[in-house]
Amino acid sequence: MIYLDNVAGTKPDARVVEKMLSFYTEHYGNPSAHFYPIGREAFEAMEAARGEVASFINAKAEEIVFTSCGTESNNLAVKGFLKNPKNSGKHVIISEIEHFSVDSTVTKLINDGYQITKLKVDDSGLVNPDDLKNAIRKDTALVSIQHTNPEIGTIQYTDRLGAVCREAGVAFHVDAIAAAGFSELDVKSLNCDMLSIASQNFYGPRGAAALYIREGVKVSGLMDGGHQERGYRSGSENVPAIVGMGEAARIAKAEMGIWVPELVRLQKQLWDGLGGMFDFLHFTGNKDRRRPGHVSFWIEYIEGESLLMWLSLKGFACASGSACSSNILAEDEEDLAASYVLTAVGVPSDICAGSLGMSMSKYNTQDDIDNVLKVMPETVQRLCEMSPMYNRK
Amino acid sequence: MAKGPYSDKVMDHFMNPRNMGEISDANGVGEVGNPACGDVMKIFLKINDDQVCEDVKFKTFGCGAAIASSSMATELMIGKKVEELLALTNQAIVDALDGLPPAKIHCSVMAEEAIEEALKNYFKSKGQDPAIVDEMKAKIKKEN
Ligand code: FES
Numbered sequence: 001m002i003y004l005d006n007v008a009g010t011k012p013d014a015r016v017v018e019k020m021l022s023f024y025t026e027h028y029g030n031p032s033a034h035f036y037p038i039g040r041e042a043f044e045a046m047e048a049a050r051g052e053v054a055s056f057i058n059a060k061a062e063e064i065v066f067t068s069c070g071t072e073s074n075n076l077a078v079k080g081f082l083k084n085p086k087n088s089g090k091h092v093i094i095s096e097i098e099h100f101s102v103d104s105t106v107t108k109l110i111n112d113g114y115q116i117t118k119l120k121v122d123d124s125g126l127v128n129p130d131d132l133k134n135a136i137r138k139d140t141a142l143v144s145i146q147h148t149n150p151e152i153g154t155i156q157y158t159d160r161l162g163a164v165c166r167e168a169g170v171a172f173h174v175d176a177i178a179a180a181g182f183s184e185l186d187v188k189s190l191n192c193d194m195l196s197i198a199s200q201n202f203y204g205p206r207g208a209a210a211l212y213i214r215e216g217v218k219v220s221g222l223m224d225g226g227h228q229e230r231g232y233r234s235g236s237e238n239v240p241a242i243v244g245m246g247e248a249a250r251i252a253k254a255e256m257g258i259w260v261p262e263l264v265r266l267q268k269q270l271w272d273g274l275g276g277m278f279d280f281l282h283f284t285g286n287k288d289r290r291r292p293g294h295v296s297f298w299i300e301y302i303e304g305e306s307l308l309m310w311l312s313l314k315g316f317a318c319a320s321g322s323a324c325s326s327n328i329l330a331e332d333e334e335d336l337a338a339s340y341v342l343t344a345v346g347v348p349s350d351i352c353a354g355s356l357g358m359s360m361s362k363y364n365t366q367d368d369i370d371n372v373l374k375v376m377p378e379t380v381q382r383l384c385e386m387s388p389m390y391n392r393k
Numbered sequence: 394m395a396k397g398p399y400s401d402k403v404m405d406h407f408m409n410p411r412n413m414g415e416i417s418d419a420n421g422v423g424e425v426g427n428p429a430c431g432d433v434m435k436i437f438l439k440i441n442d443d444q445v446c447e448d449v450k451f452k453t454f455g456c457g458a459a460i461a462s463s464s465m466a467t468e469l470m471i472g473k474k475v476e477e478l479l480a481l482t483n484q485a486i487v488d489a490l491d492g493l494p495p496a497k498i499h500c501s502v503m504a505e506e507a508i509e510e511a512l513k514n515y516f517k518s519k520g521q522d523p524a525i526v527d528e529m530k531a532k533i534k535k536e537n
Contacts, residue, residue: 323430324456388452
């Protein structure tokens, strides 16, 4: 199978898995137990991982809080920040294309008396920094805007958005989950106060993620318990996964310079190849500011789930934002909905149907891209022939 | 290989759809859309003088379940009388496909509705009132 759904998670690097193993077999101690060796070893390994993650994003080790997944990091950033008594203001700003873990968290805040502004994006998915400037009010407590959108690949002007927040004295959280390992992340030049990353998105294991909290920014933990992670996150740490995340961060920092240019090259080939194939294929997201190795588009006349199924039968793993493919495990059709990200960038919702996303990793090769370009015409043609809309053209 | 959300029958009809295409001299054509996801299904019928479905073809813009439902529906229709076509429920299509996930039942409903529309169009082309289809359907429902 050719895996092209890397925004959903990457294959862990073999060195990462190797490094994790002994934390299941030998160093299985609890890092809170400092007075015997296997506890102390676990603690030291965890702190070493913290150092690697910190240096990966140009932060200090004390500014890193380990969590269990990207969703938890985003929840901690938004709710933990607003919950802290030092932070006031009842207005929160996000964009209309945030990940569910920010979007639904923030939407629910309305019940607690918050007012929410969801900034519009242009048809390439970009937030205009001037719009942010105009949306900030006296009572704005927090701005949360993602770095890279996993669905359409667009990379925001995060540094400029951060500068607007700094100037206004408003806290700025960045969901960089789809960016880590693919774009350089420097919390200082991004002007952010909090930043979420997840290990599984940059060749690390599932089960470990982090929230960067800039020194001096006040955030309250969401779970009560044993005061782990300096109270930001009670609960026994997932040491093997954290160790793996540290190794993944170390590798990414050292080797991104090798794999990113290659991803950019393959992406260009895929983009140009698909673009020249059909005049009814429309790319989504920003052509220049996009995640390396990420190509997304929608095709008129055909539906996304059937395209996804055909590609899967031919050995390709991709993603679709179509309503039909949205929630196959749902109990009824009411839970099927086209992606709000695609609607936001102007893809008409009744034809969001044919959307497809392909996201590469460092493991993809020239052959993979040649193969996709080979199967796409026959696959699309087949579905077009079946479509009652196609002939009307 | 791990099984997906669909039965083998659904996958078979998805990969090898039966009776896909159009009938240029069809005497009944029905097209329905699905408000839940913007999908469209079109059915072409050829009914002979004995009111038997001689040929049927479909075109579908929709998910795997919608394609399989239309394909299966056409298989169940060929050689059947008009009343039998009207008695063909979406449940019969689902059963013939060895089931569909709950969120996908509406895709089979689309097939039932497309048949109904095609028959209305057929009666209209015969100069009859298409409302007869609704009456017949209501009658069948009552009998069951
Ligand atoms: S046609 Fe859209 S879910 Fe089946």
